[in-house]
Amino acid sequence: MPDLDLVIRGRAVVGAEQISCGVGVKDGVIVSLDNGSYAETTIELADDEVLLPGLVDSHVHVNDPGRESWEGFGTATRAAAAGGVTTIVDMPLNSIPPTIDVPSLLVKQRTAADRIHVDVGFWGGAVPASLGNLLPLHEAGVFGFKSFLLHSGVDEFPALSPAQFALAMTELSGPDALMIVHAEDRATIDAAPPPTGVHYRDFLASRPANAEDLAISGVIAAARRTGARVHVLHLASASALALIAAAKADGVRITAETCPHYLTFCAEEIPDGATPYKCCPPIRDAANRELLWRGLADGIIDCVVSDHSPSTPDLKDLEHGDFGVAWGGISGLQLGLSAVWTQARVRGFTLTDVVRWMAAGPSQVAGLAGKGGIAVGRDADFCVFAPDDAYVVDPNRLYHRNPVSAYQGRALAGVVRQTWLRGHRVSGENPSGRLLSRGER
Template sequence: MKDQSCPSPILPPRMLEAAIKSKNVVTPQGILEALILLRDGQIVDVVPATTAIDCPIIDVHNRAVLPGVIDPHVHINEPGRTEWEGFNTATRAALTGGLTTLVDMPLNSAPVTTSAANLGLKLAATKGQLHTNCGFWGGIVPGNASEIEGLIDRGVLGFKAFLTHSGIDDFPNVTEQDLRQVMPILARYGLPLLVHCELATDNEAWKAGDKRSYQNYLSSRPKQWEDDAVALMIRLCEEYDCPTHIVHLSSANSIASIVAAKANGLPLTVETAQHYLFFNAENINDGQTQFKCAPPIREQPNNDELWGALQAGIIDFVATDHSPAPPDLKQLKSGDFTTAWGGIASLQLALPVLWTAAQKRGANLTDLVRWLSTNPAKLIGQQARKGQIAEGFDADLLVLESDQTFTVTADMLQHRHKVSPYIGQELRGVVTQTFLKGRQVYDHPNFTHLNQGEIITR
């Protein structure tokens, strides 16, 4: 931003298409009263609010302007399981919540994104229903090492693997030997390997217990599963110098080893999810299968440690792991945790959920941008064009009424299925406008321009 002690210049009107004015623009330099100047879908500059310009000005007054949220962990499920979600519903939900870039996981669509041919089917499915930007992860499963370079050629942003059963049989988990085949390839291309870190051991006893008991479910997926898996990935990350990303960390016991790995300069990054920071196991009642996810939501002392690691920069960012399913698969009537689908629907609520919890811990909007925009942009290789309000960056923006509260109701959700543990929660932070490439696409509560999303590639 230009030095505000200098006289405000007059910019030639032909340079600009529009400007957004706010008393609270969240920039890398801090929260400023400023004009964001827009042209050709990009931010031309961020200048003092007193700068004289001759172009349309959108004045949002005291509302904050943030870079659009980037969520690199979303299960859109199309094609093949579109009855679970889909590009139309997922990307509408995204716009409503100020999410301007999503990255789709290689499951639970059918077919899964483990080959260039299957990625082609997914790309074709986006036609006419991509309302926000979307990139794609390729999948690593046993035996598909020969498909990796084809997927890279088609533009995937990196690759995802599971170390335990994924929940669907058509995306089997990998072994250490499988990873040793693919990590040298990813290291050569500089692409990240995203890993669901749980190394399961035989644990059938829980199925014989109370199937409605949340504590029974929690004990069925112990921290040790995660800790062993994280330790394995740190060893492999060091051995192959392959960018490695731990998804949805829930075990605080792994924090110390992550700190040591980062101190040693390993290319290791870590995310956690909103639900681990917002909910605690002590408050989940038996039969409330809408809370079931893997790894599970753990106890408050554990989750307090996750917060400490996030605020200290040990955990890099927060992503939803939006993983919806039809209500019958969530076993809402029976409350059976042993058979319910493990996934939480939360895409639209990514920002207010985190902001509500973060404010209580003294965090500010600058922290929120780092956790939801700037650092996720680095994982997906878009850090030079997305995730900041700065000159030369894409004008993917959201306007936030940061102090306004609302209660989540089913009818306000744009997700295909109105099932979420957040229903009934009072949240803080209402997204009032969303912009893609400088064009307003959402004006609460209405969509103003649909189908404006772009495919994001490396």
């Protein structure tokens, strides 16, 4: 094919299946998959490298503007690119203002413009004050609406009551917008013992699994009544898998995600005082972890995303290790691919599976038609990955803003050697990402 801008040729090109071919690129789009394409710029991958589609991470808290000391668009997207992620969708909190109306979306877009190393879209927020007025934000291009069923962790993004959640679902059913939900039952957690002190077991008891199960049951009921689409965020409780599977079988329009930390860590291994592991819902036991892997294998869980939720080191209470006061969130944006591959390979999964969970799945959930795959017509977003290489995590060598990581000192398999965005290699020096809106190509 003449006039190609770029050909990347590899013995292992992983899309819906793994093949050996050259990937031809023109004007930032994949135009051919064959062994006969040539271009002035031709990249021959090393024998130990595979070509993956750029990953899509649809659950990232950039926190910018307002809490840019926690993270920022420049640092977050640089970390994303270093981890093979070429598209993120930013959560409507913990920025100030939160993305709950069109003016706040414009603030977020202006803050991100010209600073991003990968493509960035935005979720809107469904809070009590925005009910009845979600359509303008939908029309402005957000990819869907985030809601909480209990305190979000920040006062400027209040939770919806069950009745308010049902109203929001009814409102979103009209334009067929997606609701994404942090599903933990407020009453169950309020009745649990408070999370105080250094013992991880006490924190775990403060967020019991049945809080997730009860909330997900309510979410399913609302989706069933309204016909609206709903997505369960950061699933940690494997006992909810049967609920989600049954709802899908009944035709309820529900999807679910889990995160690398739930697939990697287990409660039995978390030391007392190790607050970098604190997240909500919490990391549960080893048996639960294995059931989450089974949920992925069975297609009940649709995708794996980071829930990158960083903070400053002081908010993690590293000095005292008190799980009751530490910020709940794990910084994993740069490490997700290696973390998941490390665990997946020993369980018999392949890179094709990982691509389905971390590229195709999130792009389908968010509605990013041009992302998440190596196929003609898709954006030329790539990750050059060495699956048999390895490294030990040093937080000081990560690109997110603050050097705190639950993965510190952990050996991970698989190294991202190059990341390409629309046919151009991401250098980390000249931001070239684009702002994305729902429905645009």
